[in-house]
Amino acid sequence: MAYLEQYNWDDIAPIPQNDGGENAVAPIAYSDEYRIAMEYLRAVMRVNEFSDRALKLTEDVIYMNAAHYTVWQYRTRILFALDKDLCQELIWVEGVGRRFTKNYQIWNHREVIIEKLGDPSRELPFIESMLELDSKNYHVWSYRQWLVRRFDLWATEVPFTDMMLELDVRNNSAWNHRFFAIFGRAEAVLSSVVDDEIEFTKSAIFTAPQNPSAWNYLLGVLKKSGRPLSDLEQFCLTLSDLTKTFPATSSSTTTSHEEDILSARAIEVLAEIYAERNDFPRATHAWTLLAERYDCVRENYWNFKKRSAVSRLAGCA
Amino acid sequence: MPAQTALAQEQAREQTRSLFAHQRHARFFNFHIRMLPVQYTTTDTVRLAFVFFCIAALDTLGCLPYDDSEEKEDRESYGLPKVSEEQCAAWRDWIYDTCLLPSRDAFRCSPALSTGPSADTDTPNIYDPGHAAGTYFALATLLILRDDFSRIDRPAMMRFLSSCQRADGSFATGVLLGSNEHFGERDLRFGYCAAAARWIIGGDEIPGAAEFDLEAARRYIVAECVAYDGGIGMGGFTESHGGLSYCGVGTLELLSRGKTAPREAVAEAMGEEGLQELVRWCLMHQTTVADEREAFTDEEESESEDEDEDEDGLSLAGFNGRFNKPSDTCYSFWVGGTLAMLPSRTHSTTSALTLSDVRSNAAFLLQKTQNTLLGGFAKCPGRSVQPDALHAFFGIAALALSADVAREEVGVEEMKRDEVWCGLLGLKGFDGALCIPADAVRYAEGLRRGWREGYV
Numbered sequence: 192m193a194y195l196e197q198y199n200w201d202d203i204a205p206i207p208q209n210d211g212g213e214n215a216v217a218p219i220a221y222s223d224e225y226r227i228a229m230e231y232l233r234a235v236m237r238v239n240e241f242s243d244r245a246l247k248l249t250e251d252v253i254y255m256n257a258a259h260y261t262v263w264q265y266r267t268r269i270l271f272a273l274d275k276d277l278c279q280e281l282i283w284v285e286g287v288g289r290r291f292t293k294n295y296q297i298w299n300h301r302e303v304i305i306e307k308l309g310d311p312s313r314e315l316p317f318i319e320s321m322l323e324l325d326s327k328n329y330h331v332w333s334y335r336q337w338l339v340r341r342f343d344l345w346a347t348e349v350p351f352t353d354m355m356l357e358l359d360v361r362n363n364s365a366w367n368h369r370f371f372a373i374f375g376r377a378e379a380v381l382s383s384v385v386d387d388e389i390e391f392t393k394s395a396i397f398t399a400p401q402n403p404s405a406w407n408y409l410l411g412v413l414k415k416s417g418r419p420l421s422d423l424e425q426f427c428l429t430l431s432d433l434t435k436t437f438p439a440t441s442s443s444t445t446t447s448h449e450e451d452i453l454s455a456r457a458i459e460v461l462a463e464i465y466a467e468r469n470d471f472p473r474a475t476h477a478w479t480l481l482a483e484r485y486d487c488v489r490e491n492y493w494n495f496k497k498r499s500a501v502s503r504l505a506g507c508a
Numbered sequence: 509m510p511a512q513t514a515l516a517q518e519q520a521r522e523q524t525r526s527l528f529a530h531q532r533h534a535r536f537f538n539f540h541i542r543m544l545p546v547q548y549t550t551t552d553t554v555r556l557a558f559v560f561f562c563i564a565a566l567d568t569l570g571c572l573p574y575d576d577s578e579e580k581e582d583r584e585s586y587g588l589p590k591v592s593e594e595q596c597a598a599w600r601d602w603i604y605d606t607c608l609l610p611s612r613d614a615f616r617c618s619p620a621l622s623t624g625p626s627a628d629t630d631t632p633n634i635y636d637p638g639h640a641a642g643t644y645f646a647l648a649t650l651l652i653l654r655d656d657f658s659r660i661d662r663p664a665m666m667r668f669l670s671s672c673q674r675a676d677g678s679f680a681t682g683v684l685l686g687s688n689e690h691f692g693e694r695d696l697r698f699g700y701c702a703a704a705a706r707w708i709i710g711g712d713e714i715p716g717a718a719e720f721d722l723e724a725a726r727r728y729i730v731a732e733c734v735a736y737d738g739g740i741g742m743g744g745f746t747e748s749h750g751g752l753s754y755c756g757v758g759t760l761e762l763l764s765r766g767k768t769a770p771r772e773a774v775a776e777a778m779g780e781e782g783l784q785e786l787v788r789w790c791l792m793h794q795t796t797v798a799d800e801r802e803a804f805t806d807e808e809e810s811e812s813e814d815e816d817e818d819e820d821g822l823s824l825a826g827f828n829g830r831f832n833k834p835s836d837t838c839y840s841f842w843v844g845g846t847l848a849m850l851p852s853r854t855h856s857t858t859s860a861l862t863l864s865d866v867r868s869n870a871a872f873l874l875q876k877t878q879n880t881l882l883g884g885f886a887k888c889p890g891r892s893v894q895p896d897a898l899h900a901f902f903g904i905a906a907l908a909l910s911a912d913v914a915r916e917e918v919g920v921e922e923m924k925r926d927e928v929w930c931g932l933l934g935l936k937g938f939d940g941a942l943c944i945p946a947d948a949v950r951y952a953e954g955l956r957r958g959w960r961e962g963y964v
Contacts, residue, residue: 210619211602217559217897219544219552229552229620236635237623259553260617261635264684264691291550295693327833333746363831367747370736375745401802403792403831411736488825492791492863495852 192224194231194251198244205230206237225255236265241272250283257291263300270304277308285317292325298334311342326355327364336371348372360395363404370408374415385416393426400430400454410460421464430457437476455485462496471500524924527874528931529883530569533904534588536883537565540897548897555618556607556645561901563599566591567652567945568904568936574654575936576947583934596653603646604659613664614638614682615646637682637691638668644701647708652948656955657709663718666711669702670718677721677728678743695742696733699725700755703762704942710956712766722763726777729756734778737831738785750793750829750842753786761849761941766956771851771859780854787860790847794864795835796825818875822928825865826872837877837885837899840869840906848909848940861940862917866910871928873903908938908945 194200207230210218221229228251235245249266252259270280281304288297305311318338321331339348349372355365373380373388392409396402413420428434432451452458462477475497482493541562544551551558566572570583573593606619610632616622617639624633643665650657672679674690679699681692692698706712706720732744733756739748740756757774764773775783796816817823826835827843847861876889877899884895885903911932914923923929937946 206623208619209606209622209624211606214598214602216599216602217541217544217555217562219548219555220546221549221552222546225549225552233623237633239634256550256552258550260639260681261621261637261684261691264689265635299693327830329742329747329749329830333742336745361832363833364747367735367741367745371745374736399802401799407737407831415736488794488796488823488865488868489791489863491865492788495863499853 192228192251194228194244194248197247200231200244203231203234206233208233222255225252228252228255232262236261239265239268241269243273245269246273246275253287254290257287257294257296260296263296267300267303271307277304278313280304281308281313281317285320288317288321289324292321292328293330295330298330301334302337305338306341311338311344314338315344315347322355326359326362329364332364332368335368336375339372340375345372345376356395360399361402361404366404366408370411373412380416382416385412385418388412389422396430396454401456403456406456406460420460420467423460424464427454427457427461427464430454431461433458433461433473433477433480436480437473452480452485455481458485466496466500469504471504474500524927524930526931527871527878527927528907528934529878529880530586530931530934531588532880532883533900534566534569534571534883536895536900537562537569537897538571538589541566544897552620553618554641555620556603556615556642556649557617558897559599559603560645560649561897563649563652564944565897565901565904567948568908568938570934570936572596572652574652574947574951576950577936577945579933579935579937586934600650600653600655603650607642607646608659609636609638611638611664612659612661614668615642617642617645632685634685634687637685639682640669640672640679640692640698640701640705641681643669644705644708647705648942648944651708651952652944654948654951660709662709662711662959663714663716665709666706666714666717666719669705669711670720672698672702673720673725675724676732677724677726678732679725693742696729696740696752696755696759699729700758700762703759707762707765707942708952710959713956713960720763725763726760729759730777730779730782734782734786738782738789740786747830748789750790750827750839750846753790754842754846757786757846757849758941765941770857771849772855774849775851775854783850783854787847787850787852787863790843790850790860791864792831793827793829793839793843794825794869795828796868800834818871822871822875823865823868824872824875825868826876827869834888835872835876836888837873837906838887838902840873841902841909844869844906844909845940845943848912859913861909861913866913866917867926867928870907870910870914870932873907874928877903904935905938905943907932908935909940911935912937 205227228248231248232252235248246266246269249262252262270277284297284301291297305314318331318335321328339345349369352365352369352372355362373384389409389412392405392412395405396409399405413422430453435451458477458481462474465474465477478493478497482490486493544558548558569588571588572591573596606622607615609616615638616636621636623636671683674680678694679702680690681698683689684691711717729740733740733742735741735748737748740753741748742752760774760777767773778786798816827839828835829839829842844861847864848859850860852858852860852863873885877885879886879895882895884900886893886895887899911929914929918929920933923933939946939949942949
């Protein structure tokens, strides 16, 4: 309750919450501290007071409820009206960010402050410390994208994702950021860069053959750069050699050749490659393996793929 | 087979043990609608969301006096405590008295924002603007409570909702009064809320009323927010996400609702390839514990003894919201609800939810996140995780969607003999796009018809 201790509020009549009295629906069992702070906040917001005491009050309210949807706008207006030290504000927000890692508003606020300061130098270290707390924090990664675009900080980004993926090759946020870092710029991406990305991702898949993030990235890079899926055929066969189980014998789908199958995702890509070249027996074999053995939770989907292929074939005939 | 044995077997089947703690959930929400514990303080300014969760859950469970659903009889035998008509009227009044702005064109999202000492002396305040999500939650709740919306200025509400749209097609939370300053994050949640609110008040059919830039709204979702993996994120190049995919697809669906066959508009906006990629993206988020065990390092893993089957051999598989994240109750709804809005392919009348494993999903929720003692659902498995009202509502909503698929695919008779399904027969049919029971949507269609004919 620093705002009450440090400042005089005698001239302010707190505004209690109109909660419909006894009819209140889903009322929250507020602490007295929060209830009273909100009563003062309503009173100063009502007259749009820009003062030190109001600034302190927003601080206390934010510490109890950082998700308040207009307290941040109010705080920003006070900061700008009283010409407050914005670097000080950034340091304060860092504490709030660490305390409320799931909060949306903090990042909006930070954008406004950085925009006004025009200096992003504190930001990358702060972001990295936030990612140490939660390496998949959606708001933090989105904020990093804004920052990179706004201040043209592209040079650091691919190496940064190298580091993040080294720590956790399954971090989907880091893969997404890598896609942004490579394809998010205005200029065209060199063919050699695409080659490097494909190789980089293939080796990541070898370390974790089922990792959906790396597979999606690989397929995304291929599509974005207009390369055919069939480029991956050999790679997929290395991970899941379907040639040994095709044509299927009665036992081959269920028992033998387990050691040749490292990745359900490789089987899926092979099925697509076969279907694209109208090799439906092979495609169907791959989908059957997925449905019955290697990806049973999606059995309905793989059977649907089979049915779709059959009806497509019938449609062509 | 002797007739007696067959009869005994029949009786045994009829007493299939239900895994769904229907009564406990009813009690959970009856408790929360009277009092949210102190830890809900961080949700204070989105209080209407929690009012909605409680009332929508009670309705889905069949505890409200309004029940026009086909499955009504299944529920009668549950002996559930019914909320009275008077109570529902008091809830309606409370929403209007504490959250409708004096301009009658929008709702705030919580009584906590109002700076007037009472509704009568309420004067506009810069920091107490209309809130797109508050407006949706209020309208959806009022719809469940069979309100007629006569207290709202519908054309003015369309002006408010349209004012939330930015030039790029996206929607803000609202506009700060006395300025043109949009506030709130740039993501898809508020577009969804605006699209749902527009449909509920028949805003697409009010002659001369303000209207969204529909093309810009669709373009923003399809051209900006679809990620390289086929899912939808909060903007260009952001990570695809279950909740945002739901909001994006829900917006596409609701902006065209009633104008095309169900699911046709979404398929058309996404294109066949985009549709197939999004369907795949959603299905790939259904995860077994084995997937999760591979994905997480030791310190992240919640319960190492978890298996893909429980002790009775039930197969379990929930949904996560991003790749390589753990399953979470609410994504059973966000991703499941997205699938429910998508056709399995263009022009198909079958929802893509039928392509997932709805039974393993339901079993995951029932066996891993349902709290059979306190009622409600927790965010994730684990003995130390308490149920909360948000996850409890989305758990029930996801189960209702799953049960709708099972009614079609498995059949009611078969469901009665299945421990996963039998208890879920008591849930109301559910509308995945508006996120409310289907009979409330039918009521809304009646209101829309009335307005349409009234204007002619």
